Amino acid sequence: MMTPQSKQTPQSKQTSQNRQTPQNRQPILQVKGIRKTYHLGRVKVPVLHGVDMTVRHKEWITILGASGSGKSTLMHIIGGLDRPDKYPEDPASIVYGDRVITDMGAAALNAYRSTEVGFVFQFYHLLPELDILQNICIGSMIRYGRFGYRSKRKGVEARAKELLDRFGLSDRIKHRPAELSGGERQRVAIARALINEPAILLADEPTGNLDLKTGESILDVLAELRESGGLTMVMVTHDERIAARADRVIRLIDGRVVEQTGVGSV
């Protein structure tokens, strides 16, 4: 049910032939020369100064950087929620499979966010008025539209329940987010991110708001997802210990990427 391979994503072509180390796999996301400067009135706040990175299929990458180093900014740009600055003489690009995200129009970007990537945030960002099940299914409602969703509803809800079951939340279906603990909320947020079976999970400090133990359990969930489903994950953190669980760690310093080799996984 959860396998991203079942989808027509770029990775489905070679998952079978490539069962070696993640570093040898095909790239799924290629980021080149991303720059971003915020403007506070007249004051320019340069954040990213040309970020280059490559994410491979089924790879778990962690972006490690100090607070305020632009990690969230980078995630938003990768996730198609924000756009990089444009410098015609030095064009930036994000290529996802064979598609150029940075050249996409608004509608294509909406579809990309809806079906190809799943977001997980530090502060969970669940919708307080909806119960857990609705919070998870909302991604599908957005994807199929109100009317399209009607015919899909049964399947989507079954999948949502399956995810909740897996995350040990099946008895919380009718609860509101406010009635859940931080760890539980984050698991709901992960379920929501997975409802449309995305190829990539973008997690922005998913444990940043949790205590160490709960944070570990969230990381266990993520690790398990990657093991069983072959999900590609890009995670952001400022915590070295958390970064250590990933296949590969990228350091973001002064708006540039300093790549490191894998920290002894696989």
Place this chain on the structure above:
Amino acid sequence: MPILAMLAVMLSVATILITWSVMGGFLKTLVNSGRSLIGDVTVSWPNVGFAYYDELIVMLEDDEMIDGATPIIETFGLIQLPDDRIELVTIKGIDPVSYDRVTNYTDTIWWKPIDEPTAKDRDGSDVRLDPQFTGAMAMFESNAVTLTRLNPESGQTERAGVLGVEVTGLNIRTEDGIYDPRANGFRALPDGRIERVPGFMPAGGSVGLTVLSLDSTGKPVDPVTRTIPIANEFQSGIYEIDKSTIFVPLEIMQEMLRLNEARKVQLVENPFATEVDPVTGLRRPKMSEVVGIDPARVTTVLVRSVDGAELQEVRDRVYQIYQDFEAKHHGEVPSSFSMENQIRTWEDLNATMINAVKKETGLVLFIFGIVSFTSVFLVLAIFWSMISEKTKDIGILRALGASTTGVAWLWIRYGTAIGLIGATMGTAAGYAVVININAIHDWIGRTFNLVIWDPRTYYFIEIPSEVDPDKAIIVFIVGVLTCVLGSLIPAFRSARMDPVKALRFE
């Protein structure tokens, strides 16, 4: 917050519906009562009146467009009430049988036996219901229909009048919408004592009526006073009329105004002129000579058309018939030319009042419309702040792939839903208030000692309490639109929001 927006829509919908229904109902009642009191078309030649009206009526009633016609004399006079108060009244000399064919005269008669309490009389305290008085009420009713009353002292049947129910001030209108007659009125005597006078007019009461009689040229000359026994009282529902109108038999008015049939005489100019008495053959002072008969006259003929006839067509038909009539009595009745403007529909006659009320309705609606338009801004402000509150959620939805239009639609749909609920509640509330408006008004009157609907200013004793479905639908739709309109700008704002900023929003 959304409940506030709903309340704003509900209140504006309810106020507009109430105002429109009451004012519209007011206009409708005005128009209807105008028609039921004076028929469809009037032919009138004020003061002096016109002759041969019987012939005109026969000619009119021969036409298939015309249901009936009746002669009346309309004039003003002074009425002397049992407590010696003197008031100015409109006097209508009528022929009750034909008058009833043209107007709803018998429906307006108040003192008559009734089987069921009137709409507002919940405890059935109406004296007309009392079996003890059924006989008396039946007698009063037949007296009103014939305009007569038996004089118990002389044992003779006298011609009598019917008073507006509010004229004497001795019938107390209760909250139940009925009249509670006082047994006695009081009259001050010169020596300082107080004398009781009969309070219930149909049982032995009478009034003095003074008018100015007319000379042969129609000029008012001498005051003439008569005592008129009162047979009954009537209620038209229009306060002005009920407060200052009396019906009396047509012949009485003709006599008092000298509009009745009279011999025309040649007056002798020379006081010394003589003539030969044909009987004795002797000379004697010349006597004035009867040269003809002056026929009886009335000031007005009221015409009722058959149902469904076009008012203006009826008026034109009446004018045509008058022209034929004038051809027969050339020189004896007002010319067709002068009558052109004197043959009018009830709408023309009441035009000033109807137009005034129409304008007033328009003005009040306009003001309330503007007041309600502010609810658009209210909804706008409420939605604006709701959207500010939900900034983060909007960011979340965008992160999950929602499009800008999708987000905007969400709010517009929300606005529509709130508008639908608010407008439904407002329409229901407005409807409930309108149909119970008299009870509510009475309750306010009792509790706060306030009279908002004073019959003296608003003509009608009852506040109109009907809701026109068309108006309800229009007001409902406007209410929904108000909310949709109010949510539109905030919806676009939510769509234009930068999703990243929205997500970072705390």
